[in-house]
Amino acid sequence: MVLRGIAVLMKQVPDTTAKITVSGGRVDESAISKWSFSPYDEYALESALQIKEAGGVDLIAVTCGPARAAKMLTDAAAVGADALVHVLVEDLSALDSTQVQAILAAAVKHTGADVVFCGKQAADTNAGSTGPGVAHLLGASCVTMVSEIAVDGDSFTAMRATADGNERIAVSSPCVFAFDKGTTELRRPNVRGIMMAKKKVIETMSPADLGVDMGGSSVSIDGHSPPPEKPPGQKFEGAESVATVVGKLRDEANVI
Amino acid sequence: MDITVIAETTGDGLHPVTAQLVGAASSIGGTSTVLCPGGVGAAEAASIAGVTKVISVKGDCFSSFDGGAWAEALNSVAGGDVIMAAASPSGREIAATMAAMREIPIVQDATALGPGISVTRPIYSGKAIETSTISTPCVITLRANAFDAAGGGGNADVSTVNRSADVAVAVREAIAKASERLDVAEADIIISGGRGMGDPANFSHLNEVADIIGAAVGASRAAVDTWDEIPHSMQVGQTGKTVTPRLYIAVGISGAIQHLAGMRTSKYIVAINKDPDAPIFGVADYGIVATWEEALPALKAELRKL
Numbered sequence: 001m002v003l004r005g006i007a008v009l010m011k012q013v014p015d016t017t018a019k020i021t022v023s024g025g026r027v028d029e030s031a032i033s034k035w036s037f038s039p040y041d042e043y044a045l046e047s048a049l050q051i052k053e054a055g056g057v058d059l060i061a062v063t064c065g066p067a068r069a070a071k072m073l074t075d076a077a078a079v080g081a082d083a084l085v086h087v088l089v090e091d092l093s094a095l096d097s098t099q100v101q102a103i104l105a106a107a108v109k110h111t112g113a114d115v116v117f118c119g120k121q122a123a124d125t126n127a128g129s130t131g132p133g134v135a136h137l138l139g140a141s142c143v144t145m146v147s148e149i150a151v152d153g154d155s156f157t158a159m160r161a162t163a164d165g166n167e168r169i170a171v172s173s174p175c176v177f178a179f180d181k182g183t184t185e186l187r188r189p190n191v192r193g194i195m196m197a198k199k200k201v202i203e204t205m206s207p208a209d210l211g212v213d214m215g216g217s218s219v220s221i222d223g224h225s226p227p228p229e230k231p232p233g234q235k236f237e238g239a240e241s242v243a244t245v246v247g248k249l250r251d252e253a254n255v256i
Numbered sequence: 257m258d259i260t261v262i263a264e265t266t267g268d269g270l271h272p273v274t275a276q277l278v279g280a281a282s283s284i285g286g287t288s289t290v291l292c293p294g295g296v297g298a299a300e301a302a303s304i305a306g307v308t309k310v311i312s313v314k315g316d317c318f319s320s321f322d323g324g325a326w327a328e329a330l331n332s333v334a335g336g337d338v339i340m341a342a343a344s345p346s347g348r349e350i351a352a353t354m355a356a357m358r359e360i361p362i363v364q365d366a367t368a369l370g371p372g373i374s375v376t377r378p379i380y381s382g383k384a385i386e387t388s389t390i391s392t393p394c395v396i397t398l399r400a401n402a403f404d405a406a407g408g409g410g411n412a413d414v415s416t417v418n419r420s421a422d423v424a425v426a427v428r429e430a431i432a433k434a435s436e437r438l439d440v441a442e443a444d445i446i447i448s449g450g451r452g453m454g455d456p457a458n459f460s461h462l463n464e465v466a467d468i469i470g471a472a473v474g475a476s477r478a479a480v481d482t483w484d485e486i487p488h489s490m491q492v493g494q495t496g497k498t499v500t501p502r503l504y505i506a507v508g509i510s511g512a513i514q515h516l517a518g519m520r521t522s523k524y525i526v527a528i529n530k531d532p533d534a535p536i537f538g539v540a541d542y543g544i545v546a547t548w549e550e551a552l553p554a555l556k557a558e559l560r561k562l
């Protein structure tokens with residue numbers, strides 16, 4: 001059997017260099033100047049592109065998020081995504097894990113893909129819930145912490161990180177793969193890719209269009225705050241101070 | 257409140273985070289039933305204070321890891337208002353699958369809990385903290401070392417049930433870590449090296465310090481990307497591991513925001529860097545402005561005296 005398609009779930013997040021500020025008890029998104037692919041989603045996309053090149057399978061980039069996320073889909077098209085699906089939700093932070101997964105699973109079904117690539121965790125939520133959750137909703141197997149992948153027909157072999165090292169595993173579609181850092185960075189688009197991507201149509205829909213009944217969120221955010229300020233540290237000059245610091249670690253901090 | 261705790265196991269015993277899960281459950285007024293996947297660590301779990309019951313869940317599916325199969329087998333045994341697991345890679349996967357099976361929400365990587373249930377967790381890789389209220393039933397995973405462990409002296413009943421599920425993920429080959437060193441995700445003390453170490457061979461000095469104090473050795477992404485000898489499994493940071501050790505020693509690491517994201521919640525941070533303006537000093541409790549060539553021999557000597 002051959003694959004019907006690979007859906008790559010991609011989330012747009014503040015660039016890793018962005019400073020996160022809090023105002024009025026909430027992270028201030030308007031202060032973020034640069035948005036990017038969530039880093040692990042880039043590895044998912046690059047791995048999918050390599051499989052597509054080897055076997056000609058369709059690659060569909062899927063995102064759920066506000067209007068600004070469309071730019072990220074165009075960026076995915078510039079490196080080779082065949083089709084783009086955008087489920088428009090203005091405020092993702094108002095959704096709980098159940099709602100996000102219901103939307104993404106419905107979007108994947110809509111694309112007809114039988115394999116899903118995603119990140120092991122998003123750079124904003126840092127959760128790691130989506131891959132396993134979407135897998136359950138699709139009746140698919142799930143493999144997380146994936147760093148390498150190869151396909152033969154509808155069977156995959158993948159390398160995943162474990163507590164003791166790595167494991168090479170085998171699994172058949174339908175399957176969800178949640179990527180850890182991979183072996184190759186996401187390729188850069190060439191000029192032709194960028195030109196073609198500008199013309200690529202993004203299929204934009206609402207959760208309702210997908211038949212997802214959202215219900216209410218079971219998680220309500222009480223507030224965001226900056227990370228607790230550490231009291232200013234003590235700084236010493238020169239290697240002679242090592243003895244002092246070791247003494248402080250023992251007597252002041254009690255950590256050794 | 258009845259809380260089901262999924263034990264975190266390490267091959268043949270309990271991971272220390274299991275007692276922390278029980279401690280966290282008690283702290284919000286919960287009583288814990290501990291499920292031991294594959295029956296591993298059941299007797300040990302029964303001796304944790306605050307555990308009312310231990311269920312040893314035995315089945316063929318537990319001989320290798322397939323999160324979907326483990327979740328299915330455990331899900332049929334789990335009861336209560338809240339399911340808790342460790343925010344380890346396998347814990348997160350099992351917990352997320354169980355949440356989806358039950359159509360209930362999950363919050364991952366909690367660092368504090370309060371009644372209600374109020375959950376605190378880092379977001380944006382630790383650049384902000386979120387506090388939310390989650391209604392029960394729900395699933396929560398907890399970050400290791402963020403909660404006080406429950407003590408010993410318990411004497412809970414242990415029962416055994418046989419549950420398995422179809423395994424879809426077949427393990428073809430296990431590739432052990434190149435070194436037998438402690439993993440940064442497991443360690444209480446970490447000493448990490450960056451590009452400032454100059455050469456991967458110089459990590460031997462970090463290994464020596466690590467051996468004296470029982471630490472794991474970590475690395476910055478620049479070290480991992482520059483030198484093949486330094487594997488990604490050692491990387492600390494936004495695209496590496498998030499760690500919360502009792503002590504983190506950064507050597508020749510500048511302290512880029514992506515590195516800080518992975519280690520800034522460490523209880524104590526020591527930085528050794530020759531550049532007095534390196535950003536790492538901004539998060540260090542104790543900063544030493546010196547080259548590692550000078551500082552590490554002194555550090556070894558001082559630690560040996562302890």
Ligand SMILES: Cc1cc2nc3c(=O)[nH]c(=O)nc-3n(C[C@H](O)[C@H](O)[C@H](O)COP(=O)(O)OP(=O)(O)OC[C@H]3O[C@@H](n4cnc5c(N)ncnc54)[C@H](O)[C@@H]3O)c2cc1C
Nearest residue numbers: 450451452476477478493494495496508509510530547548
């Ligand atoms: C998407 C993305 C994700 C990333 N994820 C991560 C991540 O997970 N983890 C991570 O670490 N980085 C990550 N980075 C990279 C990060 O931006 C930095 O490039 C990296 O952390 C720098 O590593 P470093 O401090 O070892 O090297 P450098 O920045 O080169 O710093 C070397 C330091 O060593 C000091 N030094 C030099 N010689 C000596 C000496 N003899 N003795 C003492 N000190 C000396 C210098 O003063 C300097 O401060 C990421 C970047 C991106 C874009």
Ligand SMILES: Nc1ncnc2c1ncn2[C@@H]1O[C@H](COP(=O)(O)O)[C@@H](O)[C@H]1O
Nearest residue numbers: 009010064118119121122127128129130
């Ligand atoms: N809103 C979203 N749109 C598209 N993909 C998402 C979204 N949320 C999560 N994902 C995918 O799921 C992965 C894990 O996200 P999380 O469970 O939030 O840590 C991400 O790396 C993405 O691949």
